[in-house]
Amino acid sequence: MQNIRFSKKRYIHTLIPWVTQKNNNFLKIKNANDCFFYTEDNRKIIDFTSGLMVVNLGHNNKYIINGIKKHLKTGISYTNSKFTTNHREQLSDKLINITKFKNGKVFYTNAGADANETAIFIANEYHYNKGFTNKNKILSFEKSFHGGSTLISSLLSGDPRSDNKRKFYSLPINPIMENPSLDDKGYSSLKQIHKLFTLNDDISSIIIEGSSGSAGCFLYPPNYLSLLYQLCKKHNVLMICDEVMSGCGRTGHFYAYMDSNIKPDIITSAKGLTCGYSQLGAVIINENISEMYNEKPFKNGLTYFAHPLSCVVANKCIDLYLENNQEIIKNAYLKGIFMNKLGQEIAENDIVNEYRSNGLLGCIELNIKSKKVLNKINNELLEENIFCFMRENYIFTAPPLTISLNLIQETMDKINKIITNNYIYYRY
């Protein structure tokens, strides 16, 4: 093998998402187990946001790892989509069973963004094939996130992370709506959407996170999803539930929308579907939509469609989610209530606007804008061996569902202390 001469600072050759590339300092991860990372310099760091709300079942899960090892022994590294495997078939069956999308179908992608991209394509094609050729607009919400690696997913939402993409492409901008407010029980949001639906006949679908995630975990008013769903049905608009972050048990339901009495037309799933042991996205479509492809070809595809290893991993993860009548998911709901109680204590702090959470998907919203103080808090969390995904003035709390109550308590207490100390620093 040819020798490669490594540069002294090897890390400088990786382009890191979402940050300036200068002066980044990375801790090097050596191994991981359940809720913890271990670094090369022997630090034990709690992964309090499951990576990026991915590792719902914790790191180093033996059941998943044994499944991977067993699969590797079959020698199947890749299969053309013209062939099938037991694992692909089982996975689709499981997802159709869980969603009760009888006679529906599942399409597989690499991740969440391309799952959403595909969902939009399918929704627009559905209307087109039904003769509604002008229905191609997608409504999305200001405080939402649907992906950053494809163009359409990036443009879905008013989240500042999409601003940069908008600068370079003159695509029609889809209407972006204000988030529903708890104060008026979502009334003005529903009124606005009703008006849009009534005045425009070109709206194809609405995309909404099953429960708001990295845009700030904004809570929907009770019944909001049900009322929105009814509006969609009345106006022939498809409802796409993005369950990429909120799905796979995170909110105490297999998919977060399952807390409401709705049946979305399309569901997108990723992250916790494989818990990061490999990567996979899924687009689950109901029977009405899937039947259009019985006669017409589905003109969309990707090399790594239903990657065999990822299907194995997803099957293993789903086994664990469903084990003992979804025990882990039901416990996540209870652990979420406990985490919320501690979050409300943190929210009593003067530099905290609010703590919001649904199950184990939570966010501390600080009322500080100073980058210097936010960086200081971020650094102090790491110094205390806590990894929390932080974005702008948000600190997310979304540990693996396997976490113990003690560990939630210990970590939230440490976060509280850091925030309290920074209030003193900020004030004086």
Ligand code: PLP
């Ligand atoms: N949808 C939601 C709700 C997300 O939170 C994310 C990523 O965080 C995505 C889609 C994009 O997923 P991916 O980064 O796997 O493409």
